[in-house]
Amino acid sequence: MKAVKALLVLVIVLAAVLLAGGLMLSPKFAVARSITINAAPEKIYPLIADPRAWKQWSVWTQRDPAMTIEYTGTPSGSGAVWAWKSKSQGDGRMTFTAAQPPQQLGYELFFPDFGSTSTGEFRLAAQGGATQVTWTMNGDMGANPLYRWMGLFMDKLTGPDFDAGLANLKAIAEKP
Secondary structure: OHHHHHHHHHHHHHHHHHHHHHHHOOOEEEEEEEEEEOOOHHHHHHHHHOHHHHHHHOHHHHHOOOOEEEEEEOOOOOOEEEEEEOOOOOOEEEEEEEEEOOOEEEEEEEEOOOOEEEEEEEEEEEEOOEEEEEEEEEEEOOOOHHHHHHHOOHHHHHHHHHHHHHHHHHHHHOOO
C-alpha cells in the first residue's frame, strides 16, 4: 500500500512539474532553414509562389499522394490559398499574404486540429549566379502547457522537413 501511495504522489508531482513548467515556457517558436540554389530568383520564385507547384518539391505532399488539396484565391502570390486534408500529414490551410516577386513571399498557416496559426516567409537573395533561399516559420503554441512543451521541439520536428523541401526545390530549380 505504501508503494502505491508513493507512486501516486510521484505521478502527481510529475504532472504538476509538467504543467507548471509548461506554463513558464514561452509559447513562441521559430524555425528557419536556408539553402543556396544555383539559379536566379526569377526561376525559383514561381515554384514557391504558386501553391500548385509545391507538389513538385514539398515533402508533405510527397509523403501522402492521396492528400486532397483545394486551391482558391489568386493562382499565385498574395491571395493564393490552398487547403489540404491528409490522414498522415494532418489538415491545414496556407494563405500567401505578401508577395514581392522575386524576393519575398509571406504566408499564414492554419491547422484546425490545433486551432493554431503560424506565419512565415520565403526570402530569396541573389548572390552572383546563385540565390540564397531562406524559409522561416514563427508561431505561438498558446496557453496550453503541453503544447508549449511541444514548441520546444518545433525546430527539430519541422526543420528536417524544411531541409528536405529546400533540397527538392534546389534539385528542380537547378535543372536546365
